Amino acid sequence: MLELSGIESGYGETQVLHGLSLEAQQGRVLAILGRNGAGKSTTLKTIMGLLPLKSGKIVFEGKPIARQPYDVAKSGIAYVPETRDIFPSLTVRENLEIAAKRFGGAAPEWTMERVLDLFPRLGERMDNGGTQLSGGEQQMLAIARGLLMNPRLLILDEPTEGLAPIIVKLIHDKLQDLKAAGLPMIIVEQNFGFATSLADDVVVVGKGQAVWTGSAEEIRADEAAQHTWLGV
Numbered sequence: 001m002l003e004l005s006g007i008e009s010g011y012g013e014t015q016v017l018h019g020l021s022l023e024a025q026q027g028r029v030l031a032i033l034g035r036n037g038a039g040k041s042t043t044l045k046t047i048m049g050l051l052p053l054k055s056g057k058i059v060f061e062g063k064p065i066a067r068q069p070y071d072v073a074k075s076g077i078a079y080v081p082e083t084r085d086i087f088p089s090l091t092v093r094e095n096l097e098i099a100a101k102r103f104g105g106a107a108p109e110w111t112m113e114r115v116l117d118l119f120p121r122l123g124e125r126m127d128n129g130g131t132q133l134s135g136g137e138q139q140m141l142a143i144a145r146g147l148l149m150n151p152r153l154l155i156l157d158e159p160t161e162g163l164a165p166i167i168v169k170l171i172h173d174k175l176q177d178l179k180a181a182g183l184p185m186i187i188v189e190q191n192f193g194f195a196t197s198l199a200d201d202v203v204v205v206g207k208g209q210a211v212w213t214g215s216a217e218e219i220r221a222d223e224a225a226q227h228t229w230l231g232v
């Protein structure tokens, strides 16, 4: 459903992606793995129109992807960045309402009620400000906000970063629920176990290119690939 072919991108004069290709398929979860600085976050930012596409093609559901972040979101891709980017001066309720209002549509699949069913903890924090939340609650809010955009593809950058093991497990279970509900996802993760237990497919990025492609099962069984590409 999302296909990147030969993409080149980076920051100003610094080129980070050198002809990267990958494909995320309908109804499946793709994990993008790789060492620090390999270009994983840069790939996501390029998909989302936050970095210019210098060369190559990105096709979403058969059409070239929009190049402005708002238009990419409108086209059906929700992005939960590493920084989570919730509005710190707004309450949980306000953070959620903004997404619902902007992207909800007439008969949204995801309503406030449905996201609070998924994350009851947020229901207990509705009137708290963004800064009063724990890291785990902020991550839940960032995912909930993404869902209220009613995406056909959900993209997450390092959802477990900085979280305690018990919260990592909770986020894992919630993403598993979303997968079971058929929502396609792309997940960038440093946590190999987390990523490969959720994902169907895996792409390893090294120096701005796809260096390994296969199933999650294959990479879990391939210690040589783990060692070469991930330093596991």
Ligand SMILES: Nc1ncnc2c1ncn2[C@@H]1O[C@H](COP(=O)(O)OP(=O)(O)OP(=O)(O)O)[C@@H](O)[C@H]1O
Pocket (backbone or CB within 6 Å): 011, 014, 016, 034, 035, 036, 037, 038, 039, 040, 041, 042, 043, 190
């Ligand atoms: N804002 C920026 N300006 C210039 N260079 C950057 C910027 N952000 C990242 N880079 C560089 O781009 C390269 C790829 O970074 P990227 O964030 O995509 O890596 P990553 O694979 O996501 O790894 P990490 O897990 O460390 O985030 C790195 O060499 C990094 O130093």
